[in-house]
Amino acid sequence: xxxxxxxxxxxxxxxxxxxxxxxxxxxxxxxxxxxxxxxxxxxxxxxxxxxxxxxxxxxxxxxxxxxxxxxxxxxxxxxxxxxxxxxxxxxxxxxxxxxxxxxxxxxxxxxxxxxxxxxxxxxxxxxxxxxxxxxxxxxxxxxxxxxxxxxxxxxxxxxxxxxxxxxxxxxxxxxx
Numbered sequence: 586x587x588x589x590x591x592x593x594x595x596x597x598x599x600x601x602x603x604x605x606x607x608x609x610x611x612x613x614x615x616x617x618x619x620x621x622x623x624x625x626x627x628x629x630x631x632x633x634x635x636x637x638x639x640x641x642x643x644x645x646x647x648x649x650x651x652x653x654x655x656x657x658x659x660x661x662x663x664x665x666x667x668x669x670x671x672x673x674x675x676x677x678x679x680x681x682x683x684x685x686x687x688x689x690x691x692x693x694x695x696x697x698x699x700x701x702x703x704x705x706x707x708x709x710x711x712x713x714x715x716x717x718x719x720x721x722x723x724x725x726x727x728x729x730x731x732x733x734x735x736x737x738x739x740x741x742x743x744x745x746x747x748x749x750x751x752x753x754x755x756x757x758x759x760x761x
């Protein structure tokens with residue numbers, strides 16, 4: 586079959602083969618975030634963790650109080666929703682413990698744009714948005730731009746999709 590795809594004259598791919606290659610590359614780029622996240626040790630449960638630590642050890646409270654991503658410390662940690670959360674101070678640890686749902690990123694710290702598309706991909710703690718007091722993470726800058734471009738609609742879609750996505754993540758975690 587490959588020999589039929591190659592032009593006998595110059596060894597280049599025929600037009601149908603080039604089109605197939607373009608489609609393959611496009612599909613790879615579309616699904617790469619999900620595949621990467623699955624292969625990268627993320628998806629350990631309903632909270633996006635790496636070795637059991639949520640949002641790569643960043644302080645979930647600091648996004649709200651300082652307005653920027655801030656690395657936490659294992660010295661100030663809390664357990665919530667099957668994950669360990671790190672904080673930059675005892676005060677932030679206490680704020681989180683009193684109301685974790687207020688401070689934790691929505692959709693378990695997974696990518697908000699992916700959730701709006703009924704998919705799961707890792708959220709990057711450096712690529713974030715706060716809207717109406719809610720913290721959202723995205724896989725990359727492109728996904729963040731897409732998420733923000735129709736913010737209200739994407740939040741509504743992700744909110745609608747999240748219960749089923751969360752249930753699937755919980756089921757996958759139980760199977761492991």
